[in-house]
Amino acid sequence: MKKYPDFQLFRPIQPAIRPGRDHASYRECLPSPALTSYIYCYWQLTSLPSLSEPFVYRVVADGCIDLFFHTDHPEDVYVMGFSTTYTEFPLDHPFNYIGIRFLPAAFPLLFGVNAATLTNRFEPLGAVAPGLAAGLTQQATGLHNLAALQPLLDRFFEKIATGHTADADHRLLQAVDLILRAGGNIRLEKELHSGVSPRQLRRLFDFYIGDSPKTFSKVVRFQQLLHTTPTADSLKAHKHFFDAGYYDQAHFIKEFKTMYGLPPTLALP
Structure with a gap:
């Protein structure tokens, strides 16, 4: 984009995970500086050994579009669209999810996907952007830790952003x-x-x-x-x-x- 909104003014928050109470951990990390106009953060949600029953994770409305996958099944990448309400995900133990949170307008801009077709829904990414789904699966296969995956994600999305020439209106x-x-x-x-x-x-x-x-x-x-x-x-x-x-x-x-x-x-x- 030639001129992107000042997203320093916008830092989407999700409800805090308290490991002692929720028996799960959640962390976010920033992408490389070259991607901060497109990606807000990468995130990882992991169950702790103390979790003994299904965990319900609540996602609140934040204006973003997310991609996510279970690290045991990186071939099953999902996309969650703009939400006008909260969404609850019942997760079986054990779980280990990694996600990419795109800033508003960035995902449709980079991949040509009409965001309205995803609103209040989550879909297999392969049905929405098959090339992106295959590329992410290739990057993530065999990796279970966000620290190890982050540099690969940075290079993967930097290449996409660099090769992208169109701008939003x-x-x-x-x-x-x-x-x-x-x-x-x-x-x-x-x-x-x-x-x-x-x-x-x-x-x-x-x-x-x-x-x-x-x-x-x-x-x-x-x-x-x-x-x-x-x-x-x-x-x-x-x-x-x-x-x-x-x-x-x-x-x-x-x-x-x-x-x-x-x-x-x-x-x-």
């Missing part, structure tokens, strides 16, 4: 940047000036993001609130949800529960 990128800078708290009709009609902008967002500018703004706003590390008590006392653009407490609780899977009183410390 600059009007889409400008709109995404405006939403990120506003933390999702933006009046779309008055403040989202991108030089394109609302109908055309919706088409661009559908293809590159997976849903409308309004829905993407909601997810960004939700993620922005998580970044303020609120507690249930502080939210109740200081009404931070007003600052984030929620018009009342009921609105905030409903939207939070939709995207997180729990009400804030249970999700937050």
Whole structure:
């Protein structure tokens, strides 16, 4: 991309894994500097020996598209699209998953996949981008640790990014940047000036993001609130949800529960 949104303003958060409580470990690591316009992080989710029953992993709405695979079966790579709500994955013990989290718009840009076809779904990557699936399987076969796999992933995706010449519509990128800078708290009709009609902008967002500018703004706003590390008590006392653009407490609780899977009183410390 010639001009990409400032994703330093956007750091998608997933619920914390506490090894002593959840009997699993989760870690993220950054890609090489050449990939930071495309990939937010690589991640690994692993069960601990103390896990004795199936583990339910909750993924909250974060605006991204992920690829993931079990290291015992790297031939089975999956892609999870933009989500408007939380998703729960029941995982049998033992498990060891490695994933690649793409920043908004990056996966459709690099691989020509219409993001709207993946929204609120996860699919075998081989059915969506067979060449990418085969390449990832080749890189990952025989490796079970993210530290060992990361340099291979960096080189693999750097080659793809270097060979890619197309750019997303600059009007889409400008709109995404405006939403990120506003933390999702933006009046779309008055403040989202991108030089394109609302109908055309919706088409661009559908293809590159997976849903409308309004829905993407909601997810960004939700993620922005998580970044303020609120507690249930502080939210109740200081009404931070007003600052984030929620018009009342009921609105905030409903939207939070939709995207997180729990009400804030249970999700937050």
